[in-house]
Amino acid sequence: MSASRALGGQSRCGRAIGPSLDKIIKNASWRKHSDVVAAAKSALDKLETLDPSDSTDLTSPIIGLSLADSSLILHPLILALDADYAKIAEPALECAFKLFSLNLVHAEITASGHGDQPSAILRLIQAVCKSGGMGEDAIELGVLRVLLSALRSPCVLIRAECLIHIVKTCYNIYLGGQNGTNQICAKSVLAQMVVIVFARAEADSLDVRFKTVSVSQLLEFADKNLNEGSSIHFCQSFVNEVVDANDGAAENRNLELRFPAESKNVDTLPKEDEDEEIDDEESNDGIKSGAGSDTSKIREDGFLLFKNLCKLSMKFPSRHQSDDEILMRGKILSLELLKVIVDNGGPVWNTNKRFLTVVKQSLCLSLLKNSAQSVMAIFQLQCSIFMILLTKFRSTLKAEIGIFFPMLMLRVLENVLKPSFLQKMTVLNLLEKISLDPHIIVDVFVNYDCDVDAPNIFERIINGLLKTSLGPPAGTSTTLSHAQDITFRHESVKCLVNIIKSIGSWMDQQFILGDLDYPRGSEDDTLTDDHSSHCGGDGNSQGFDNHSDGNSESYDAATLEQHRTKIELQKGIELFNRKPSKGINFLISTNKIGDSPEVVAAFLKNASGLNEAMIGDYLGDGDEFTLNVMHAYVDSFTFKGMDFGEALRFFLRGFRLPWDAQKTDRIMEKFAERYHKCNPNSFTSADTAYVLAYSIIMLNADAHDSMVKDKMSKVDFIQYNRGIDGGKDLPEEFLTTLYDQIVKNEIKMIPDSSDERSKQVNSLKYPFGFNGILNLAIGKQFEEKASGAKELIISRIHEQFKTKNSKSKSIYHSITDASIIRVMVEVCWGPMLAAFSMTLDHSEDRLAIAKCLQGFRCAVHVTAMMGMHTQRDAFMTSIAKFTNLHCAADMKQKNVDAVKAIIFIAIEDGNYLQEAWEHILTCLSRIGHLQLLGEGVPTDAPFLTSANMGIEEKTTKSGLSSLKKKTIIQDPAVISAVRGGSYDSITVGINASGLVTPEQVSMFLSNLNLLDQQIGNFELNVVFAHSQRLNSEAILAFVRALCKVSISELQSPTDPRVFSLTKLIEIAHYSMNRIRLVWSRIWNLLSDFFVSVGLSENLSVAIFVMDSLRQLAMKFLEHKELDNYNFQNEFMQPFVMVMRKSTSAEIRELIVRCISQMVLNRINSINSGWRSVLLVFNIAAADERKNIVQLAFETMEKIVREYFPYITEAKTLDFADCVKCVLAFTTSRSNSDVSLNAISFLRFCAVKLAEEGFTSKENSDDGRSEGRGVDANREVLDRKYEDASLWIPLFAGLAKMTSDPRSAIRKSSLEVLFDILKEHGPLFSSQFWDAIYVSIILPIFNSDSDKGDDQKGEDGSSLPAAWSSQVQGSLWDSETSALAARCLVDLFITFFDVLRCQFSSVVMILTGFIKNPIHGTATTGVAATVRLIDDLGSQLSGHEWRQLFSGLKEAAESVVPGFVKLLQTMNNVNLTDHSQPVADADIYSDHVPSNDNLEDDSIQTAAYVISRMKSHIAVQLLIQQVVTDLYTLHPKALSRDNIIVLLELFSSIASHAQQLSSEKAILRKLQRASSILEISDPPLVHFENESHQNYLNFLMALLADFPSLAQSMEVESRLVDLCVEILKMYLTCVEMNQAEEDQPDDDPRPALHWILPLGAAVKEELVARTTLLMSALKLLIVLDRETFRLHVSRFFPLLVDLLRSDHSSGEVQIILTQIFESSIGPLVTE
Secondary structure (H helix, E strand, O other), X not given: OHHHHHOOOOOHHHHHHHHXXXXXXXXXXXXXXXXXXXXXXXXXXXXXXXXXXXXXXXXXXXXXXXXXXXXHHHHHHHHHHHOOOHHHHHHHHHHHHHHHHOOOEOEEEOOOOOOOOOOHHHHHHHHHHHHHHHOOHHHHHHHHHHHHHHHHOOOEEEOHHHHHHHHHHHHHHHHHOOOHHHHHHHHHHHHHHHHHHHHHHHHOOOOOOOOOOOHHHHOOOOOHHHOOOOHHHHHHHHHHHHHOOOOOOOOOOOOOOXXXXXXXXXXXXXXXXXOOOOOOOOHXXXXXXXXXXXXXXXXXXXXXXXXXXXXXXXXXXXXXXXXOHHHHHHHHHHHHHHHHHHHHOOHHHHHOHHHHHHHHHHHHHHHHHHOOOOOHHHHHHHHHHHHHHHHHOOOOOHHHHHHHHHHHHHHHHOOXXXXXXXXXXXXXXXXXXXXXXXXXXXHHHHHHHOOOOOOOHHHHHHHHHHHHHHOOOOOOOOOOOHHHHHHHHHHHHHHHHHXXXXXXXXXXXXXXXXXXXXXXXXXXXXXXXXXXHHHOOOOOHHHHHHHOOOOHHXXXXXXXXXXXXXXXXXXXXXXXXXXXXXXXXXHHHOOOOOOOHHHHHHHHHHOOOOOHHHHHHHHOOOOHHHHHHHHHHHHOOOOOOOOHHHHHHHHHOOOOOOOOHHHHHHHHHHHHHHHHHHOOOOOOOHHHHHHHHHHHHHHHHHHHOOOOXXXXXXXXXXXXXXXXXXXXXXXXXXXXXXXHHHHHOOOOOOOOOOOHHHHHHHOOOOOOOOHHHXXXXXXXXXXXXXXXXXHHHHHHHHHHHHHHOOOOOOOOOOOOOOOHHHHHHHHHHHHHHHHHHHHHHHOOOHHHHHHHHHHHHHHHHHHHHOOOHHHHHHHHHHHHHHOOHHHHHHOOHHHHHHHHHHHHHHHHOHXXXXXXXXXXXXXXHHHHHHHHHHHOOOOOHHHHOOOOOOOOOOOOOOHHHHHHOHHHHHOHHHHHHHHOOOOOOOOOOOOOOOOOOHHHHHHHHHHHHHHHHHOOHHHHHHHHHHHHHOOHHHHHHHHHHHHHHHHHHHOOOOOOOOHHHHHHHHHHHHHOOOOHHHHHHHHHHHHHHXXXXXXXXXXXXXXXXXXXXXXHHHHHOOOOOOOOOOXXXXXXXXXXXXXXXXXXXXXXXXXXXXHHHHHHHOXXXXXXXXXXHHHHHHHHHOOOOHHHHHHHHHHHHHHHHHHHHHHHOOOHHHHHHHHXXXXXXXXXXXXXXXXXXXXHHHHHHHHHHHHOOOOOOOOOOOOOOOOOOHHHHHHHHHHHOOOHHHHHHHHHHHHHHOOOOOHHHHHHHHHHHHHHHHHHHHHOOHHHHHHHHHHHHHHHHHHHHHHOOOXXXXXXXXXXXXXXXXXXXXXXXXXXXXXXXXXXXXXXXXXXXHHHHHHHHHHHXXXXXXXXXXXXXXXXXXXXXXXXXXXXXXXOOHHHHHHHHHHHHHHHHHOHHHHHHHHHHHHHOOOOOOOOOOOOHHHHHOOOOOHHHOXXXXXXXXXXXXXXXXXXXXXXXXXXXXXXXXXXXXXXXOOHXXXXXXXXXXXXXXXXXXXXXXXXXXXXXXXXXXXXXXXXXXXXXXXHHHHHHHHHHHHHHHHHHOHHHHHHOOHHHHHHHHHHHHHHHHHHHHHHHHHHHHXXXXXXXXXXXXXXXXXXXXXXXXXXXXXXXXXXXXXXXXOXXXXXXXXXXXXXXXXXXXHHOOOOOHHXXXXXXXXXXXXXXXXXXX
C-alpha cells in the first residue's frame, strides 16, 4: 500500500497519473512496447523527483511541471495510444481523463504548437482521437470520456481544427461503432460538446454554467432502436459523470481568449483522409475571417462548428449510393446537433449578425435542401428546428420563415385527401405548440397577413385547420382511415381553440383588467412613506423631538404636558395615515379632538400632516358617523358665487378622491348638493352638478394623462354633456369655458407619480374605475371606436411597411395595439365558428366537445372585449342553440356542458357581453322553467292567466317522482316542454298539437334529471348574484336584456312566467348599492319595464308587477335622499305613469294603496319623492271611481294631519304640490263631499303651518310694496321669507278655486281663504302682506272684473295692467260677488294698518263692482263701499278720499264712450211695425235676450241696446248715490281737491244724461222696439232728472255747508247755470211736444209753434220733470237779490215761457207766481 502511494511522487500531477503509468508498464509487452515501457519509467522517475514547492513554468501545459517535463510526462501516454493495443491504451486514456478532469492541463490547443512541431497536448489529443478506431467498446467509451473532459475543462481552450477533429472522432464512433450503447453515448457526448461550446461562446468565457443534455430527448426523432434496455440510463450517467468530474481546483492562468492585433501563428492539422466525415477545406478561412471580424476565439470556434454541421447536414448520397445509411444517419445527427445549438442559443446568438448570417446562409439552406426528403426523422427535425427559429429568431428571419411556413407546414396541412399521417400529425403537433404562444400568433399575422408582399400565413393556417376539422368532403376518396380522420379533426380543433385562446391572452396583456383595489399592505406601506416625507423625519414620534431646544431642565409641568399632548396628537395623525378610522377613534378617546362630526371635519380640514389620500378614503366611508363627518366637511365650504370648475378644484385641494367608486360617489353627491344649495340658480337641480362633476373628473384625467393618445375635444365634451340639466342643455359658452380651464390647469386628484398605485392608475385612460360611468353620463359606447378599426389598423401597418421597407426587404414589425385583434378575429372567426359548431354537432367525444366549448368561451371573450358585436352574437347564438334547452327531450350530456359554458361566459366575461346577455338570460329562464317541471311545482301560468287553464288540483312538490304519474301526459306545461320548439321563442311547444308518448316523457324526465344533477339552483343563481360585480355599462346591458326576457315571459299567451321578473327584482336590490349615477340609469330601464308591464292587459301580471315595484320602492326608500336631488321622484315615476294611463280600476286602486303604505312606512326618508306621491293622489282625485278618490283623500288627510312637518321640511315646492293635490280633490266629480272637505281641509293646513312656526313676523318691515309689480313681490318672497313662502301655495290654490264653475266651491274657497288670512294674518309681516295682496288677493277680483265684458272696458280698451294677471275661468254671480266684496272689505278693515298702502287697489276693486253692468253686482259694490267708509271713513286721509272719489269718477266716466258707441249702432237699425213681439220680454230688463227667440236682427240689436242702457243708467245713478251718501256722512272729506273731483263727477253724469236725451231719433227707435218687445222704455227721463237733481243738491250743500269754499270756487255761478239748464230741459220737453203735434216727421215745411193742449205722454214726462223744475225754481227764490239781479236776464225769458206753457201740476204756477212777486216784481218796481 505504501509503494502504491509513492508512485508518481507527492505532486498533484504525480498522484494523478502515477498509478496509470505504472499500469501501462505492467500491461505492456516488454519486447513489442519497450519504448512505451521506457518512456513510462522515465516519466515515473521524473515525477518522483519533483518538488511540489518548486515554482512552475507558465509556458508548460501541465501545472507543476516545466515545459520539458510536460513533454516527458505526456510522451508515454502518446506512445501507448499509438501502440494500437487496448491493454495499454485503456490506462493511457484513464491518465488523460484525469489530467483534464482534475484541471491539471492549462493550454490553448490549436492546429499545431510553436514552430514546426505540434505541441505535446495537441499530439495527445490526436492520439486519443486516433485510438478511437481500434473497434474496442471500452476504448471507444474512454475516448469519449477524454474528449468530453478536455472540452469540458475550463482551463483548456480547444480551437479550430482541433475542435473539428474531436467532433469528427465522436461522429466516427457514432457512425462506425458496433455497440448501440456506445453510439448513444457518442451522440450524447456530441450534443453535450455543442452545448458547452455555444454556452462559452454566449458568455465569451471558458468558465460558464451550462445544462447537461437529456439523453432521452436526443432519441426523440431517431436511434430509438439503439436503446438496449438500460442504455439511456447508462449514457445519461456517463455524461453526468464526465460533466461533474471537474474539482474546480485548477489554477487560472488567464488564457488569451481574443486574437491579438497582429497576425497569429496558427499551425494546421495534417490533411485527413478523403473519406473523413467532416470537411476541413474552409477551416483556415474561417479562422482568418474570424480574426478580422470577431476578436473572440471562442465565438469563432462556434461559427466554425456550426457551419461544418450545416454542411454535413446537406450531404446527399451519390447516384450510385442512393440508400447510404451511414450518410443518412450523419445527416440526421447533424440536424439533431443543429437543433441542440439553436435550442440552447442565448441572447447573444439571437442578435449576433454574423451568426444570423450563418443561419440564413447555412441552416436555412440545409432546411431547404432537406425539405424534399421523405425520411420522417428528417422532416420531424426540420419542423422542430423551424419551431425554434420561429420562437427565437422570427424577428431576424422574417423572409426565411415566410418561405418555410408554406413549404414545411401549410403544404402538409392543406392536404386533406391523401396526407401522410405521421407528417400531418407532426405538423398539427407543431401548430399546437405555435398556437400556445400568443406572441407568435400575433407576430405572424402582423408581419405576413398584414404585409402586402408576404403570404397570408395566419389565414392559411386557419383555413387549413378548418378543412382538416371538417374532414374530406363527402363523395371524395381518401387514404385516411376513420380513426386517423377523427384524430386529425380533433387535433385541428384543438389548434383552433389554442389560437383563439392565445389571441385572448395577448389581448388581456394589453388591457388592464379588474378593479383598482390594491393590497392593503402595500397601500399602508406607501402611505407610511408618504407621511414620512411630509414630516421630514423617520415617521415615529421620537422624530418630532428635534424641535425642542434640548434644555429639558427648563421644562415646567405645563411644558411637559404640552409636549405629551403633541406626541399623542402626532401619534394619532400617524395612525390616521395608516388606518383613518382607528386614528380618529384614538384622537377622540385621548380628547385631542371632540366627538362631534363638525369638530372631526374641522380637524380633517385644518390639521397638518394628514395624508390627503387617507382623508379622502375616510370621508368616503359609509358608516353613519363618518357620513356625518363628510357632510359636515362639505358643508364647511362656501361655494356661493364660485364658478363650478373652480369650486370643484377648491373642494378637491384638501384631499384625494378615494379609489373606491362608491366612496367617491358619496363625496361627489354631497358636493353637488352643497354647490347647488350655495348657488340655487346655477342649475335646475343638484343632479346636474353631480353629473357635471363626474364629467370634469373624466376630462381632467383624459387631458392630463400621457397614456391617453386620443384626447377628448371641446366638441366631444359639449356633446357628452347635452341634456344633463333637467333634460335641457347647459350654455355652450359655460361648457367651453369649463373645458378650457380644465385643459389648461389640471385638477390634482391622485397622489404623486412616485406612488406605485398612481403609476398603475396613470396607465389607464380614466382613474377611479369611472370609464363605464362616464359612458353612462355621456352615452358613449365602446363600439364607436371599434367601428372601422380593421381599416385603420391595416392602413397603419401598411404605412410602417412603406416607411421601413425602403431600408430592408424583410423588416420585422411588432405591435402592442390591441385593435389588431379585431382584424385577426375578422379573419378567423368564421372558420372557427364552423369548426366548433360542426364538431359539437357530430362528435360525442368528451375531450373534443370540451375543447370546442372552450373555443366558444375564448371566442366570446375576445369578440366581446373588442366590441365585435356581430361576431360575439354569432358565437353566443350558436352555443345557446346548442344547449337544446328549447327542446329538452333531445338533450344530451354535451348540451348540459354547453349550458355550463354559457354560465362560465356569463361570470367571466359579463362586463363585455352587452346585447349577448339576452341569449344567456333566455337560457337561464328556460333552465328555471325546466327545474320547476322537474320538481313538480305548479307553473306560473294558472296564477297569471285570467282562466285557470282547467287545472283544478295543485301538484305537490315531490321531485321527479311526481312527474311520473300517468296524468303527467295530460299536463299542458309538460306536454309543451316535451314537444319543444324553436330557439327564438321563449315559449316552447306553442305550435305543436296532439299528445306526447310515454317514451318521450320518460326521455324528457331523464334529461331533466341529468340537468338537475349538474346544474342546480346554486349554479343558476350564481349568474344573477355575480351581477353585483358587473361594471357600470355591463349592468345596464344585463338589466336591459333581463327586461326583454321578462317581457317575453310575461306576454306568453299560454305559459306566462315570472322567473325573470323575480330575478329583475333581485338585481334591482343588488344594484341599489351602486353609485347613484349608475343606479339612476338602471332605474330608467326598470322604470320603462314596470310601466310597460304595469299596463298589461293581463290583470294578474300587472298586479304582480306593481306589487314588485312596491317592494323595490320600500327597499329604496330605506335610505334618505339629500336635498335638491330628484332621484326619488324619478324612482317613483312608474307609479305615476301607470296611474295616469291604466284603464284598470283595480290597478289604480292598488297603486293608491301601495303609495299609501310606502308613505306611511317610509315617511322619514321621503324627500323629492313627495312630488310623485302627491301626483299619484292628484291623478286619483280625478278618478271616476268614488272609492279610489275617497281612499286617496283619506291618505292625503292622514299625511297632512300626522306628518305635516315632513312635507314642509322637504321643499317649498313639495308643499305647493301638496296644496295642489288637496285642491285637486275639490274638482272631483264623483265625490262632492270630498270636494268640500278638501277645501275645508286647507284651513287645517294653515293651522299646521302656523303651529310649525312658518311665519315672517320676526323679520323687520323694511319697506312697503306700493307701486311694486307682482314679479318683484314674488322675488321678495323667495329671497327673504323662505319659511313664510310656504303660505303662498296655500293661498294661491284657494284663490284659483274662487273661479271654479261650481258656486258652492267658489263660495267655500273664498270663505276659507279670507278666514285663514284673517285668523293668521297677525303672523305675517307688512312686506309679506303686500306680496299676498298683490299676488293672491288682487288677481281674484281682477279675474272677475276682467270677465265682466270679455275682459274689456266698456270703451273697448284693455283694462289696466294691474288687473290683467292671473285671469281665471268664470264670471261670478251676484252672490259670489257679494261674498267676495264683503270678505275683502272685512279683511281690509281688520288689517287696515298693514294694508293701507293698498287702499287704491281696494277702491279700484269696489268701483269695478259698481260699474259692473249687472245690477246686483253694482249694488254689491255700493254696499261694500259704504261699509268700508262707515268703518274707516274717520281714518282716511285726504289723499285716500281723493283716491276714492277719483275712482268713482273714473268708474262713471270710463263706461260712457263705450256705451255711446254702442248706442250709435241704432242708427243702422231699421224697425218696422210688422215686427213680431217676443214673449217673456221681462228677460231684457237685466240680461241680454236669447238669440233663439229673435228672428229679426234689428230687434235683437235694439233689445240688447235697451238692456245695456237700463244697466248703464242704473250704474250711473248708483255712483251718484254713493257719492251723495259719502259726502253727506263724511263732510270733512270735502276738501277743495275732492270737491273739484265731485263737481266733475256730477257734472259729467248730468251732461251724459242730457246727451242721451238729445238722441231723439235713437230714442224713438228704442221706444218702438220696446213696444214691439213689450218691455218698458229706458228710463232716460228719470236718469236725466236724478242726475241733475243730485248735482243740484250737491251744489246747494256746498253753498250751505262750505260757503267760503263755494264762494272761492264760484259754486253759486255753477248753481245758476244748472238751474238755467233745468228750465231749458223742461221747456224743451214742452216745445218738442208742440212740434210733434203740429207737423209730421216727413213734412219739409218749417214748423209752426201753436199752443195746444198737452198729450198724455207729454203730461207724464212733465210730471216726471216737475219735481226737478220745482227744485230749481225754489232755488231761484232763495237767491239773494244781487245774484238774482245779476242773472235775471237769463232767467226772465225762461220764466215767461213757463208761464205760457201748460203744466201737469198747479204747483208750478204757484211757484212761478211767487218768483214774479218776490223776485222779479221788486226789480221791475225799481
